[in-house]
Amino acid sequence: MSRTIIPFGPQHPVLPEPVHLDLVVEDEKVIEARPSIGFVHRGLEKLVEKKDYVEFVYVAERICGICSFIHGQTYCQAIETIMDVAVPPRALYLRTFWGELSRIHSHLLWLGLMADAMGFESLFMHSWRIREKVLNIIEATTGGRVIFSSCKIGGVRRDVEADSIKGILAEINGIEKEMRDITKVFLNDDSVNARLGGVGVLTKQEAYDLGCVGPMLRASGVAQDLRSLGYAAFMDIPVEPITRSKGDCYARCAVRCEELFQSVQIIRTALEKIPAGEIAVKVTGNPDGEAIARTEQPRGEVVYHVKANNSKNLQRFRVRTPTFANLPAMLKVLPGCDLADVPVIVLTIDPCISCTER
Amino acid sequence: MSYFTMTQMALKWAFSKPATTSYPFTPRKELVGSRGWLVFTDDACVYCNVCAKKCPTGALVVNRAEKSLSIDRLSCITCGCCVEVCPKDSLELSSSHGAVQLSKGGETFQRKET
Numbered sequence: 001m002s003r004t005i006i007p008f009g010p011q012h013p014v015l016p017e018p019v020h021l022d023l024v025v026e027d028e029k030v031i032e033a034r035p036s037i038g039f040v041h042r043g044l045e046k047l048v049e050k051k052d053y054v055e056f057v058y059v060a061e062r063i064c065g066i067c068s069f070i071h072g073q074t075y076c077q078a079i080e081t082i083m084d085v086a087v088p089p090r091a092l093y094l095r096t097f098w099g100e101l102s103r104i105h106s107h108l109l110w111l112g113l114m115a116d117a118m119g120f121e122s123l124f125m126h127s128w129r130i131r132e133k134v135l136n137i138i139e140a141t142t143g144g145r146v147i148f149s150s151c152k153i154g155g156v157r158r159d160v161e162a163d164s165i166k167g168i169l170a171e172i173n174g175i176e177k178e179m180r181d182i183t184k185v186f187l188n189d190d191s192v193n194a195r196l197g198g199v200g201v202l203t204k205q206e207a208y209d210l211g212c213v214g215p216m217l218r219a220s221g222v223a224q225d226l227r228s229l230g231y232a233a234f235m236d237i238p239v240e241p242i243t244r245s246k247g248d249c250y251a252r253c254a255v256r257c258e259e260l261f262q263s264v265q266i267i268r269t270a271l272e273k274i275p276a277g278e279i280a281v282k283v284t285g286n287p288d289g290e291a292i293a294r295t296e297q298p299r300g301e302v303v304y305h306v307k308a309n310n311s312k313n314l315q316r317f318r319v320r321t322p323t324f325a326n327l328p329a330m331l332k333v334l335p336g337c338d339l340a341d342v343p344v345i346v347l348t349i350d351p352c353i354s355c356t357e358r
Numbered sequence: 359m360s361y362f363t364m365t366q367m368a369l370k371w372a373f374s375k376p377a378t379t380s381y382p383f384t385p386r387k388e389l390v391g392s393r394g395w396l397v398f399t400d401d402a403c404v405y406c407n408v409c410a411k412k413c414p415t416g417a418l419v420v421n422r423a424e425k426s427l428s429i430d431r432l433s434c435i436t437c438g439c440c441v442e443v444c445p446k447d448s449l450e451l452s453s454s455h456g457a458v459q460l461s462k463g464g465e466t467f468q469r470k471e472t
Binding site: 055144 | 363364366367368377389390391392393414435436437438442451
């Protein structure tokens with residue numbers, strides 16, 4: 001049978017960001033997928049030469065629009081390790097609170113996109129309606145909707161008043177109730193199950209060998225969540241990785257649905273246990289040394305490598321983002337699938353191309 | 359049953375107020391604490407230039423001799439660094455998001471001689 005190459009992306013209704021795939025198809029079956037990236041490269045790593053290490057927090061936050069806060073937090077953690085800064089516990093709890101809020105809004109965004117990719121428009125609208133409430137909490141507490149700008153080296157820039165914590169918890173309870181409704185549809189609806197079940201299966205061994213991270217890895221049965229390492233306030237708040245064993249698109253969807261409620265629980269615990277005290281310490285001098293920081297983003301593990309030589313500007317800055325780690329797995333599961341399943345499989349790795357290309 | 363979950367939601371929203379608003383005819387409700395428009399009041403400003411030095415995008419230009427401060431609205435990322443470092447509290451971020459910027463260049467505030 002003759003083979004045809006079908007270009008997929010960079011502009012495609014299912015893709016929120018530009019990635020291009022050359023799909024080699026035989027009839028309706030995909031035989032091979034050849035990716036090409038580089039459409040949104042912005043050279044942010046090179047910017048360390050122009051921006052000093054304090055200002056660079058704002059650049060790090062702009063690597064990604066969805067997990068912006070965790071990017072800023074990871075960068076700060078790396079610099080704090082080099083400079084040996086002890087961050088006040090209240091700041092660590094606030095970082096955890098905002099980090100989990102951004103996880104909820106990222107997962108809700110993904111669930112909405114997933115529903116849209118399946119043609120379930122009303123579910124897409126409801127996911128994003130709930131996400132808007134999360135964004136309102138974020139805006140009220142940090143001042144920004146998606147770019148929080150609330151993390152700085154040595155702590156955080158804004159405090160959450162004790163009076164508003166009660167209101168936030170009440171709002172979170174309402175959001176949780178509404179999320180239960182929409183996740184019920186994602187997990188129990190026959191049409192969703194038929195569309196996602198058994199599609200794009202990645203076995204446990206393959207996921208491990210290909211170096212997958214985040215929900216992609218956990219959906220294949222590997223219990224790995226960097227939050228269990230105990231960065232920020234996770235040393236006091238234990239996190240059990242949520243896993244599934246099937247490794248198909250449905251399992252990835254289910255992991256993300258459950259992580260929503262896990263994050264809600266973490267936020268509740270963090271706000272209840274939040275200690276009083278300072279929110280930041282003064283940081284003076286320039287960093288000198290090398291450090292690696294790892295955190296769990298909504299999409300998986302992000303690794304920051306920072307090298308400094310006692311000057312205002314960093315010497316080297318490198319980011320390994322979760323989507324970059326998950327791309328090989330996506331290319332592994334695409335061959336053999338139906339052409340109609342490609343959008344769903346591409347979406348289940350939650351591709352964040354701006355992160356990947358920086 | 360999930361079929362009925364969607365039915366219930368559809369029925370609920372069919373008889374409820376829409377979650378969306380008809381922006382710009384209905385302005386968005388401002389949230390207290392939101393970082394919006396940078397507001398400058400020149401009463402107490404000593405034109406020390408600290409805000410301009412700390413601005414990560416170089417959106418602020420201070421001229422001490424002429425007693426003027428210029429804000430480039432298109433460069434400003436409303437991070438609030440200038441507000442934090444201002445010794446005289448002359449700068450603040452209002453929760454409203456201000457007008458649409460139609461032209462390039464800074465908005466200059468010149469102190470009026472009394």
